[in-house]
Amino acid sequence: MKNIKSQLIILVLVFLSSLQLFSQHKYYPPKGNKWEFRSPQELGVDAKKLSMAVEFAKSNEYTGVHDLRIAILEGFAHEPYHKISGPTKKRGGPAGMIIKDGYIIARWGDLNRVDMTFSVTKSYLSSVAGLALDDGLITDVNDHVDQYVWDGTFEGEHNSNITWHHLLNQSSDWSGVLFGMPDWGDRPQKEGGIDDWKYRELKEPGTNFKYNDVRVNVLAYSLLQVWRKPLPMVLKEKIMDPIGASSTWRWYGYESSWVNVDGIKMQSVSGGGHSGGGVFISTMDHARFGLLFLRKGNWNGKQLISEKWVEMVQQPSNANESYGYMWWLNKGSRQIEGVPNTIYYAAGFGGNYIVVDEKHDLVIVTRWLNPPNMGEMVKLVIDSME
Secondary structure (H helix, E strand, O other): OHHHHHHHHHHHHHHHHHHHHHHHHOOOOOOOOOOOEOOHHHHOOOHHHHHHHHHHHHHOEOOOOOOHHHHHHHHOOOOOOOOOOOOOOOOOOOEEEEEEOOEEEEEEOOOOOOEEOHHHHHHHHHHHHHHHHHOOOOOOOOOEHHHOOOOOOOOOOOHHHOEHHHHHOOOOOOOOEEOOEEHHHOOOOOOOOHHHHHOOOOOOOOOOOOOOHHHHHHHHHHHHHHHOOOHHHHHHHHHHOOOOOOOOOEEEEEEEEEEEEOOEEEEEEOOOOEOEOEEEEOHHHHHHHHHHHHOOOEEOOEEOOOHHHHHHOOOOOOOOOOEOOOOEEOOHHHOOOOOOOOOEEEEEOOOEEEEEEOOOOEEEEEEOEOHHHHHHHHHHHHHHHO
């Protein structure tokens, strides 16, 4: 019996060693800007077709003004009480990176410039939820959030039925006011007026998808209550520092979103930038984050976020086949024809994208690409791989 146990232990150790060696064979960029470049030909990519994709991204720039404060106010003018409540920043021009097998095979624009990234922030926020699940701070995504946040945020027959799962896939229909912002004032229907929006019939959590930043900010606030320390600090310590990200990225909330946690004043960050705030970050740091998800949460042999979570974010919700846990999926109404339906991506206002394609071991980061042209750009890149 002892011999059998010894043999099993040896087999387990050999298996773990094999996994570590396998991860070491995959390329991971060191900290800083010394990310290794490989020519497309070296990795079996059609250089001419790839060049067409890059030129397409450069020549189809987002048409909004560079002063994002103005772009935001114009873009969300339909919202009845919309105002800028957090920091904004003038944007740069088109920029991007294409990563194949971990190596840079194409790049354009200023890769180190820090820009707003709007709703790409949601995919970073989702990761903080995944880390809370990994660490046991959240037991199950199907737990009701009022079991963790008992300050009245989830009071009432409707809100008390909301789970973490509902918040993560934007099907909660949470009803209320957070930091002075009513949920119904965010992206209201084009038809009707304030009374129609304010007194609408609430949808059962999990049954109706509604893209809504107030409810996303409720998730951020709830995670702050769970972690009991600022979410940017959690992200920095557990993900951004280990993947070698720069020190230049920031994550902001609103002037009104400071809260008391254990007697310490902390800012509850926003999950987007359409009222200002959100993640401000460089293209290079985006690419590292995308590569982490391409590698299923593992960075050079260290599992930073569980592989299970990386799989969970890619599961389509019942309310919207095109949406997982704050990552968009290439399925349903948003499917890009001619592109593997296994890809998934983070997306933000103004044409900010992180695209993850496991089939081709590929990450595409593109900034300020005219949103209607995103699918064509991705298709051009995929065509260069095949």
